[in-house]
Amino acid sequence: MAAAASRSKVLGVLGRLQSGASSCPCHSHAHSHFHPTAGTFNSLLKYGRNYVQAQDTDYAFEMAASNIRFGAGVTSEIGQDLNNIKATKVAVFTDSNLVNLHPVKAVIESLERNKVNYVLYDTVRVEPTDTSFKSAIDFARKHNPDAFVAVGGGSVMDTTKAASLYSSHPEADFLDFVNAPIGKGLPIRKQLKPLIAVPTTAGTGSETTGTAIFDYEPLHTKTGIAHRALKPMLGIVDPLNTRSMPAQVHAASGLDVLCHSLESYTALPFNQRSPRPKDPIERPAYQGSNPISDVWSLHALRMVVEYLPRAYKDPSDFEAQSQMLLAATFAGIGFGNAGVHMCHGLSYPISGLNKTYKHPGYNVDHAIVPHGVSVALTAPAVFRFTSASCPDRHIDAAAAFGADPAHIKESMAGEVLAEKLTRFLEDLDVPNGLGALGFDSSHIPALVEGALPQHRVTKLAPAGEPAAEEIAKVFENSLSNY
Template sequence: MSHDASGFAPDHPETVFTYGAPGLKLGVGARHELGHDLAVLGARRVLLVTDPGVAATGAPAEIAERVGRDGIDVVTFDRSRVEPTDASLLEAISFARENGPFDAVLAVGGGSSIDTAKAVDLMLTNDGELMDYVNAPVGGGRAPANPLLPLVAVPTTTGTGSESTTICVLDVVSQHVKTGISHPRLRPTLAVVDPELTLTQPANVTAASGLDILCHALESYTARPYASYEAKTADQRVPYCGSNPISDVWSERALALMATSFRRAVTHGGDLEARTQVATAATFAGLGFGNAGVHIPHANAYPIAGQVREFRPDHYPADDGASGHAGLVPHGMAVSLTAPAAFRFTFDAAPDRHVRAARLLDPDAVMTDDPADLLPQVLTAVMRDVGIPAGLAAVGFGAADLDPLVEGAMKQQRLLATAPREVTEDDVAGILDASLELW
């Protein structure tokens, strides 16, 4: 399905797109084979990275014990921070340097643990400072010169898709902004997705992370098409190349899976079939957006998460003071809060795709008088059903906060460049304003 009116007319259109993915092992019980998987990668001494909440479930200890049976020495770092900061990543890096060397890194946890493991792996194998590698203009935007150690990612939440992607997300506290490190070498070597590990995920965590899945799929599906860019040389190619025929397949399938399983996984957390479908959708969406890219909702999410003051949902860690503010808006929730307005804004660039995405997510959706409202209405209905707050005002933002939020979003040019139409400060301000109250 082609984009209808992207608004981009390059003099020399791109004719090449790229696609990358980790090795993948998916299914109930997949975690029990990690010893074999690591041995195949040549690992004899492994750093296991997790966070206190996941460690408390006993899963990382169980995995370490099973891996140890295969003759592999495991050293565990269990202090990954939910929503990592530059300081928390530096703590993990310091631990790894003091306790190394290692042959591989094993991440067990949500996107925060996997992203922490990516940063550790990067800095164990490359010189310089962490901020050298953070995306410009927040950091230096430097590319790693050396290959990384094998990284095996074992997600225990369903949402981030970090097990599939080249992205490490962090909160740079001094600048009050979330940003990332992006390079193909950060992509895990192997993703081991075991749905049983997600059965203990609380309902509101499932809801927030599930909205991240939906936005990954929707944003990559509606992203600027790869052929709308100027042609690049091999050394100019980046992981986010725009929507393309392969990423489209993963995004469509992720939306179809979520349509039948997401609400059930939130309301009936012990339903292993629903959990398996959502875990599969998370990985599929990651395989899509990890190549096509994401755009406006994710660009807005970073300052929302970075500037929140007091809002903090249940089942998330208490404030540890490391972020510089008491509040926390989980990443998937932050992404979703401006998504309906963002997709209304992008509709004209690709009407057919927006309607198709809405139909995949809700096959029974009734066409509205204005087709641009269909996807926002379908998405808003999902958000209401799974208990997402009713807009930016519900997490503590008001009209007076829009200017700093716009400033933070405009720093995410790597993401905004993937939007299917040009995005100005006024456009972002309008999207944020329309997102203060969604219903």
């Protein structure tokens, strides 16, 4: 009887929480996204044991991010950083496009000036695959460095994370740490070697996150590895390193920041995600929206709206480039803890199934849909679909694009946001939907099949994991956007 009474009290507390959600400054509208307030925490402390026993959803979130150093020219300090951690052999990873450009030259000059012993791997694949990851892993295992440096965009940083992980686990099978259901999704229990990330694009935010994404060729889809242990020790965020980006790379990278912000802000709340981890090490990096990530994500969204069009249209606009680099880092802190959902989950088969489309501005010898483009093409349809679950958050997002929230009915939140997104994409010369990449209705079953295994992210949609027919409808509605 006592246990039942305590359970009743706990449920009463949760009911008051739900009805009082509007008191939280990060969740100012009363809807299903709720988080405990200070008063509620006191109540939960009192009834904590029964609360834990009564609930299957999580009750906590963690905030994890890399140390970040920002400033024009700060790349020159990296040699001193490596001496400070007493690194004796450093593996520098980059790609063939960057190896002769300023960012890599600045890193190498700093290493040599500070007498840091290093080896160079300069064949990272843009939009990496399991094959290219394995090549980088073999290099790291052969040279056995005690520190890593990644100089490049998300492809380079993610490849370096994988090389570091598997060089520290020489006995591991490649799929051991890859996200389930494609891999085993094992937690990382060893401490990895220090990694310093030097981003050269304003997009992925990979310098702040524990995520490494790649194309898994056997299934023609993207997947990845996600764990806090993969986070770089330090992100060196230097605006001088993005000045060589072509306009289309600026746009594509910035679109990734856009969707990181939108998806993490509208993600399922952390305390509605299940199952609750049995061990804290099993708590996923992508935990659901939470009051801290919300701040970073919404601010990053406002920065993208203001600065991405400027950075794209005027390559000499150094302020816009710098602010976009900061926005990428801010969004990385947000989504690196909250997660992303449908835009990213649906983007992976778009990239994986592309055989012929090659995006302008990318100097590669293979077909490529840049990650940011593949993510953004479904965004208008995605947010039409998700708006009913948390219309207030979609209104907040529309307001970041300049809409007047006072004049947006909740029933129209998704449509208003989708329209703002469509015009934003059109102004950046983004391809007009999936049809512009060569997809048509006949490809939708394969796209859906590729999206279904991505439940690590799609289950964080605000209403939970979408059904196959709902995913198919979003793809259909994304064939043309303008």
